Amino acid sequence: MSVQKHQNAGEGCTGACCLRLDKLGVDIGGDSILHDVSFHLHCGEIVALIGPNGAGKSSLFRAILGQIGHTGSIDFQQAGGSRTRPLIGYVPQSPSFDRGDPVSVLDFFAAAISDWPVFLPTPRRLRERVRGCLERVHGASLIDKRLGALSGGELQRVLLALALEPLPHILILDEPLSGVDIDGERQLLDMLDEIRRSYDLSILLSTHDFATLEQFADKVVLLKSSVLRVGPPREVLTSPEFREVFHLDLRKEGM
Numbered sequence: 001m002s003v004q005k006h007q008n009a010g011e012g013c014t015g016a017c018c019l020r021l022d023k024l025g026v027d028i029g030g031d032s033i034l035h036d037v038s039f040h041l042h043c044g045e046i047v048a049l050i051g052p053n054g055a056g057k058s059s060l061f062r063a064i065l066g067q068i069g070h071t072g073s074i075d076f077q078q079a080g081g082s083r084t085r086p087l088i089g090y091v092p093q094s095p096s097f098d099r100g101d102p103v104s105v106l107d108f109f110a111a112a113i114s115d116w117p118v119f120l121p122t123p124r125r126l127r128e129r130v131r132g133c134l135e136r137v138h139g140a141s142l143i144d145k146r147l148g149a150l151s152g153g154e155l156q157r158v159l160l161a162l163a164l165e166p167l168p169h170i171l172i173l174d175e176p177l178s179g180v181d182i183d184g185e186r187q188l189l190d191m192l193d194e195i196r197r198s199y200d201l202s203i204l205l206s207t208h209d210f211a212t213l214e215q216f217a218d219k220v221v222l223l224k225s226s227v228l229r230v231g232p233p234r235e236v237l238t239s240p241e242f243r244e245v246f247h248l249d250l251r252k253e254g255m
């Protein structure tokens with residue numbers, strides 16, 4: 001699938017947004033989890049969603065994915081102006097597999113992208129398709145590994161490859177950096193940058209790792225039930241809202 005590129009993507013809203021959230025609200029069991037959540041996600045942009053535990057980051061993803069109901073609007077506009085429902089690729093928060101599980105990356109992938117029965121040998125054409133998907137994340141060599149034997153970083157790459165098939169308009173990753181070591185983190189961030197440049201898709205991810213935000217995020221959304229601050233990483237990380245949410249004491253830091 002080729003993704004049509006927006007002409008006016010970049011700072012500010014020029015009317016070429018991929019995804020617009022306007023006054024989004026989510027209630028679960030009578031409790032207000034999110035309210036008044038508004039921000040835009042542009043084509044080719046990496047947006048990091050940050051906030052304390054329980055801020056509503058995963059709930060926001062679930063609302064965008066259509067898994068839970070919401071109030072307000074989630075609007076998607078393609079480069080040509082059409083408003084079809086976007087294709088969204090999703091990488092969930094660190095799923096774990098039994099270390100002894102005999103299922104290979106090929107079996108797992110083939111079952112997810114085709115209806116070929118897993119108990120039959122995988123046809124060559126399907127194997128090549130899976131290899132092509134894994135190549136997008138430089139993971140072709142993982143094809144015959146057992147899922148249970150993958151490292152945290154390798155598993156993230158396999159799940160990322162799966163989320164990219166078919167190529168989505170928007171890629172959502174729920175805490176992709178948790179459980180990944182420093183090298184794996186660097187590789188994953190480089191890969192996300194390469195993916196957004198190659199395919200011009202928008203990436204929305206949640207993270208608790210603030211040290212890397214300036215290196216990879218175009219924009220940061222600080223969430224705690226509602227949006228407290230949106231802006232470039234440095235602006236959000238030095239904002240009074242950030243300090244208050246994460247209980248950073250200005251006096252102790254001599255500022």
Ligand SMILES: Nc1ncnc2c1ncn2[C@@H]1O[C@H](COP(=O)(O)OP(=O)(O)OP(=O)(O)O)[C@@H](O)[C@H]1O
Binds near residue numbers: 029033053054056058
């Ligand atoms: N199915 C549910 N039923 C009841 N409450 C829920 C449900 N899902 C989420 N919540 C509540 O909604 C709030 C937001 O949870 P959510 O998982 O979206 O936060 P989060 O920002 O992703 O947290 P974390 O950083 O810890 O992963 C929490 O108070 C949580 O208990």
